[in-house]
Amino acid sequence: MDQISPPADRLDYISRDLSLVPKDERMALFVERAQAVGDLVRGDFLNTSVARDKLWEIARAHNLVGLPGSGSEEFIANVIESAVALTDENEPPLPTGPDAYGSAPDVDRLKPARSQPLKLTYFDESSHFVLKRSILKGLIVRGETSAFIAPPGAGKSALMTELAVHCASGKDWRGHKAKEACGVVILALERADLYRRRLQAYRMRDGLKGLPVAVAGTVIDLLNPNCIDLIVSTVRAAEKTFGRDVGLIIIDTYAKGIAANGGDEDKARDQNRAAANLRNVQAQLDVHIALVGHTGKNEDRGARGSNAHLGDVDVMVQITGEGTKVAEIIKANDQPQRVLAEFKLEAFDLGSDDEGDAITTSIVSTDSGGVPPATAARKKPKLNLPDKPKAGLRALLECIADSEAQTPIDEHIPATAKGVTLVAWRERLEKTRVINPKGNPRQEFQRIHVTLKNAGVIGIWEEFVWAVT
Incomplete structure (x- = not known):
């Protein structure tokens, strides 16, 4: 070469x-x-x-x-x-x-x-550390990796398109100060044309021109070490056209890159191989890598697949909501969990096709609510639990606080979860007379933990139970 x-x-x-x-x-x-x-x-x-x-x-x-x-x-x-x-x-x-x-x-x-x-x-x-080199302060930092997760159709890619436009234009984004403008490369491993339509919508709506943003629509096998050279050479080609360096790479979706040649996002081994290859990309390129992914069937449990993904990224953002979407930082190495943005999607008319039908796409609306406070936490709905499940939850929290049990290493259990065995919890319920050991304690216990799990306040996997915070 x-x-x-x-x-x-x-x-x-x-x-x-x-x-x-x-x-x-x-x-x-x-x-x-x-x-x-x-x-x-x-x-x-x-x-x-x-x-x-x-x-x-x-x-x-x-x-x-x-x-x-x-x-x-x-x-x-x-x-x-x-x-x-x-x-x-x-x-x-x-x-x-x-x-x-x-x-x-x-x-x-x-x-x-x-x-x-x-x-x-x-x-x-210890005071002799290198200061962070931010593109968008508090979110997009060179040398770091982030993940944006949500169910399908929840606005992940739409929000990433808005972020790309702001990074490329050097404009502040929802209370986050723009420290520099940089080139952006979007590796759209699926639905590349959707990104192109959304970028065209920003050109038309906001009168933008010449932004250093480029989209690649090829599937990349992120488990193959050859992907390192492929990504680096692609970014360098973009830099020559932009006439400036690239600071942000968006990969949408991360799971597609793992599965491209038979990998499994549920396996920590495959997650770690992909993450290592991307770290090697960052060893050659001074960039932030933003990964787009999905939540599992139970959104409260975060990203789909092995929790090795959660452990590797510097920041993880989860998007929830129907009409008004809420993007919340649920994991960060050096900042608190907080609401990052509240936004809505709007349909944008790009013109008509050859049969006269409208061509539309959805982008983030310009009136997407106010900017949330920098340290705001998402307000959770007040739970209206029956008395016995409420007492059961209180007993569980006390049991967890008193316990020194180790969290099992399992991809189905969040790495940060603190909990106890179901046996220990049931014994606490019997000891505190929440359930009657002489009545039908098995049925009472089942009603309590099913109610709490359906309410989304506890998680259970096999014999381990933990509180969802």
Whole structure:
């Protein structure tokens, strides 16, 4: 494969990162970033000369050449040449046979481990972290991954189209400040024409023109390591046309990419393979990846499939509601659960077909309610439970609080769920006289837990029960 030579300023993120850490930390960070650039060179994603010249430019700009202790020109030269070297004559030959997908083995994984220790950040150095590089503050951040889930037809793709337009135009979105405008690539693994119609609706309704948004309508096998190069090369082609870098990749739907060659979203193994491939995409592209997916039959249990998906993403947003849709952050690494947006869909007339019938599509309405407070939580309807199930729920919560039981590792049980066994709960109900152990306790217990489960306030899988919060 011929090496691709993207503009040298694609490596400017290194300079940004160096400027955010204390001077005495910059050399170590430079060495770390140089090694990452070397991976791009060896993967034929970056020209050696471009990488070498840019690393020298960055080193000089941050006064690393001549820095006391380790910043001599010879040291910097060794760092850069070691990073961008295409081969190492001292290494033994590596296996070249194809894996199950017909791909060459992961060369980096097969290389002997380096003897240098991993870079450590010690407790008193914890303030030396790199600031988040937001596109939409609090939601779309470079280097992170999000998931937007809902039942079919609930407005997931419509909301993603609105997000794409705002990221591409650099406009604030529902109380989230736009920090920059960026290119957007939508990998529509299904219904690509629906995205195209919606983008056309925004062009017509809002008078937009020339936004850096592109749609690809090909199914991609996200379990195949070759998808990494396919996605990276597609994004780089878009960047050449846009004349600017891409900051957001939307994959709709994530499940389609897992199932493309027989994968199963219910299997943690397949979820983790797809997630690892996307992380490798982010190792080469400074982007946010937004994944669109479905909820299961029981919406209260979140995303369909293995909960490995929930564990991998930085932010998960669930969309509910009929007329007025509510998008709520149900999981985030470093922010509270909150209502993200309330919106409605509206039909938009794109014109007529060759028989004179109207061509319409649905997009997010311009009068989609107000912007919810940044930390607002979705209001849940007040439950009107009978006295006995209400007492049973109270007993369950007390039992969970008193228990040290471990949550079973099972794809049918949320990873964050806290609960107890059904036996422990029933014993608490008998002890507190909520059910009569001398009457028909089995039937009473069944009525209580069926009522509570139907009300959506508890979850049960096999012998484990937990409260739904």
